[in-house]
Amino acid sequence: MPNSVPASIAAIDLGSNSFHLIVAEPSHGHIKVVDRMREVIRLGAGLDSDNQLKPAAMAQALACLQRFGDRVRHLTHGSVRVVGTNALRKARNSVAFLRQAESALGHPIDVVSGIEEARLVYLGVSHGLADDTGRRLVMDIGGGSTELIIGQRFEPLAMESLHMGCVSMSERCFDDGKIDAKRLRAAEIIARQELEPIAESFRAHGWQTVVGASGTLLAIAEILSSSGWSSDGITRAGLRELRAAIIELGSAEALAKLNVAVDRRPVFAGGLAIALGAFEELGFERMQVSDSALREGVLYDLMGRIHHEDVRERTVEHLMQRFAVDRTQVERVVGTAQRLFDQTADEWHLHDEESSQLLRWAARLHEIGTTVSHSQYQKHGAYLLQYLDMPGFSRGEQRRLAALVRGHRRKLPEPDVFATGTNDPQPLIKLCLLLRLAVVLHRARSVTPVPPLSLVVEGTTLKLNFPKGWLDSHALVSADLEQEANYVKSIGYKLKSK
Numbered sequence: 001m002p003n004s005v006p007a008s009i010a011a012i013d014l015g016s017n018s019f020h021l022i023v024a025e026p027s028h029g030h031i032k033v034v035d036r037m038r039e040v041i042r043l044g045a046g047l048d049s050d051n052q053l054k055p056a057a058m059a060q061a062l063a064c065l066q067r068f069g070d071r072v073r074h075l076t077h078g079s080v081r082v083v084g085t086n087a088l089r090k091a092r093n094s095v096a097f098l099r100q101a102e103s104a105l106g107h108p109i110d111v112v113s114g115i116e117e118a119r120l121v122y123l124g125v126s127h128g129l130a131d132d133t134g135r136r137l138v139m140d141i142g143g144g145s146t147e148l149i150i151g152q153r154f155e156p157l158a159m160e161s162l163h164m165g166c167v168s169m170s171e172r173c174f175d176d177g178k179i180d181a182k183r184l185r186a187a188e189i190i191a192r193q194e195l196e197p198i199a200e201s202f203r204a205h206g207w208q209t210v211v212g213a214s215g216t217l218l219a220i221a222e223i224l225s226s227s228g229w230s231s232d233g234i235t236r237a238g239l240r241e242l243r244a245a246i247i248e249l250g251s252a253e254a255l256a257k258l259n260v261a262v263d264r265r266p267v268f269a270g271g272l273a274i275a276l277g278a279f280e281e282l283g284f285e286r287m288q289v290s291d292s293a294l295r296e297g298v299l300y301d302l303m304g305r306i307h308h309e310d311v312r313e314r315t316v317e318h319l320m321q322r323f324a325v326d327r328t329q330v331e332r333v334v335g336t337a338q339r340l341f342d343q344t345a346d347e348w349h350l351h352d353e354e355s356s357q358l359l360r361w362a363a364r365l366h367e368i369g370t371t372v373s374h375s376q377y378q379k380h381g382a383y384l385l386q387y388l389d390m391p392g393f394s395r396g397e398q399r400r401l402a403a404l405v406r407g408h409r410r411k412l413p414e415p416d417v418f419a420t421g422t423n424d425p426q427p428l429i430k431l432c433l434l435l436r437l438a439v440v441l442h443r444a445r446s447v448t449p450v451p452p453l454s455l456v457v458e459g460t461t462l463k464l465n466f467p468k469g470w471l472d473s474h475a476l477v478s479a480d481l482e483q484e485a486n487y488v489k490s491i492g493y494k495l496k497s498k
Helices: 055-072 084-091 094-105 115-125 166-173 181-205 215-226 236-249 253-256 267-283 292-308 312-322 328-346 353-367 377-387 396-407 425-441 473-488
Strands: 010-016 019-027 030-040 080-084 110-111 135-141 146-152 156-163 209-213 286-290 454-458 461-465 494-497
Touching: 010 253, 010 286, 010 292, 019 292, 019 353, 030 292, 030 454, 055 094, 080 292, 084 094, 084 115, 094 110, 110 396, 115 135, 115 146, 115 156, 115 209, 115 267, 115 292, 135 215, 135 267, 135 494, 146 181, 146 267, 146 494, 156 209, 166 181, 166 267, 181 236, 181 267, 209 215, 215 236, 215 267, 215 286, 215 473, 236 267, 253 267, 292 312, 328 353, 328 425, 328 454, 353 396, 353 425, 377 396, 396 425, 425 461, 473 494
Parallel strands: 010 080, 080 110, 135 209, 209 286, 461 494
Antiparallel strands: 010 019, 019 030, 135 146, 146 156, 454 461
């Protein structure tokens, strides 16, 4: 990450319906928006029956990202965060697309989980509202998913991401553009079925206000206001009026009479059905609307990282507590891993803060799998880190962290385990080698510190140097390092100790 606060930061939201770019200037914990761009891509509609992105959809998306790239390519590394949502979570050929997309933008792309998307939505909405102490429920209807969050001030308390959005619901129930009472009621029932498993737990949390975010709910609120059906956000009565009106109009094309924007008409009925289902199933009477949502949340999250207030650190700390990690042991491993990293970063071109962070997190979490079973605990730990909800982490970051933990002991996995997404596997393999050495050196879990040592790397050869005579008097460490040399040989590296 940058060492100082950059003059400009940017967030890009690769949504299932639209792509959004927002550029801002950070100042004293706040942001001043200086530029916005939005293009309707409908990436979610570009998935075929096998969840493969169609060539035409990819071409349209890449052309948009080339234009976005013209605006942000010059910004410094770490000052731009790009997040992909439901369509890219589902796409089986996303790696090929992401490789080209990152080239077009000049910045990496994080595909985030539904729960992480919910957290970022809540962060954006809460920064855009008055700071009060009451609980609020935030709802965001996206193109392919709908996020619901209950929170207080800036902290989410309960989060869910549901597999329905304005694009997917419209394709399912209004694919030919026709709208009638029967189809709309069927779509509402589908929405309520998605909401049914979470409704009781959300009502148990309780809330004082309901806030809607993103395009669908903002468009509904605007129509209700301009038509005189609601003067204060979205109301249940207003939604009933709107429902009757679009049934009478009968088609997506006819929504022009309600001043629905051209690019929103094909997906409006699906979004409205989800809103109607939520009001019915969760018992809403009124909903405020917020201009801030995912992309603003990404900006504030990025500012936290720049100011070293990274939610990922809190997540790692929480996991250490949850899985009863032996803190004394992991801090020994962390310290040695960091010293080895510092000695090899120049030769191995590992200067970025992300590499150092990833190694540190992996060292702190490398033993979490022991709570499942000590046998093959590296595999259990890797599984947990890949599939747990980890606030602040993208899917790619979780896979990289899981790969390090999977490879930290015993036989090394095949190199393709380290090829996560669009990343070159070699930097991750190198980090894994450093973690393995740190773990080996502390295998005895001794309170006696490891002596001063140096690690020199020459291509694929690692030379570990101890004080004269130290290895001779520590036969077990010497034997462990000989065994480690045999392990790393399998992936083309040589380890020499003296």
